[in-house]
Amino acid sequence: QSALTQPASVSGSPGQSITISCTGTSTDVGGYNYVSWYQQHPGKAPKLMMYDVSNPPSGVSNRFSGSKSGNTASLTISGLQAEDEADYYCSSYSSSSTVVFGGGTKLTVL
Amino acid sequence: EVQLLESGGGLVQPGGSLRLSCAASGFTFSNYAMSWVRQAPGKGLEWVSTFSGNGGTRYYADSVKGRFTISRDNSKNTLYLQMNSLRAEETAVYYCAKHRSFVVVTAMDYWGQGTLVTVSS
Numbered sequence: 001q002s003a004l005t006q007p008a009s010v011s012g013s014p015g016q017s018i019t020i021s022c023t024g025t026s027t028d029v030g031g032y033n034y035v036s037w038y039q040q041h042p043g044k045a046p047k048l049m050m051y052d053v054s055n056p057p058s059g060v061s062n063r064f065s066g067s068k069s070g071n072t073a074s075l076t077i078s079g080l081q082a083e084d085e086a087d088y089y090c091s092s093y094s095s096s097s098t099v100v101f102g103g104g105t106k107l108t109v110l
Numbered sequence: 111e112v113q114l115l116e117s118g119g120g121l122v123q124p125g126g127s128l129r130l131s132c133a134a135s136g137f138t139f140s141n142y143a144m145s146w147v148r149q150a151p152g153k154g155l156e157w158v159s160t161f162s163g164n165g166g167t168r169y170y171a172d173s174v175k176g177r178f179t180i181s182r183d184n185s186k187n188t189l190y191l192q193m194n195s196l197r198a199e200e201t202a203v204y205y206c207a208k209h210r211s212f213v214v215v216t217a218m219d220y221w222g223q224g225t226l227v228t229v230s231s
Contacts, residue, residue, distance in 0.1 A: 036217035045205060045224060046155065051217035089155050093215040097169050099145070104154040
């Protein structure tokens with residue numbers, strides 16, 4: 001049950017686009033289309049932003065999009081806004097019938 | 111409106127036990143998988159355990175297997191986590207989360223506010 005690999009931090013200016021990567025293995029990210037992404041503001045509970053790789057829940061801005069290639073999933077945020085500044089976590093179902101999270105990425109809006 | 115309210119956190123000595131509860135409302139509790147996820151201070155999210163919604167399959171992280179037990183009472187719309195032999199490194203906020211369907215593969219679409227467990231002498 002090794003954690004998925006995410007960059008520790010990413011940054012961008014308002015209006016720009018950023019992409020957060022999430023790298024796993026063929027037994028988790030690469031083996032299933034069950035990758036999800038969560039946003040967490042300081043002191044708050046996580047919020048689901050994307051499920052099944054590329055599906056945003058109702059109410060999530062269409063500035064958020066998800067994709068996957070091989071063992072790496074990605075979350076892209078376009079038209080960055082100050083409110084997007086938060087920690088982002090990816091998660092995947094794993095072949096051992098478990099769930100694995102990434103280490104988290106701190107997004108800074110400059 | 112979906113609501114998840116955790117309780118039962120607190121201070122416990124290393125080697126001690128604690129039982130967390132998560133009271134759910136706003137959805138048909140029995141139809142959904144439910145999970146516990148924890149977050150140590152300043153650290154990332156760590157999946158702990160999931161109880162499926164279709165008859166009782168339980169899943170555990172290797173780090174807690176044999177010490178933690180997840181259970182649910184569908185008549186009370188409540189999820190539990192019995193934690194035994196607690197270790198200092200398990201100090202964390204413990205979140206209860208609802209899955210999008212009855213199976214563990216689905217994402218967690220609603221989260222509670224968490225309950226803090228502190229393991230210290």
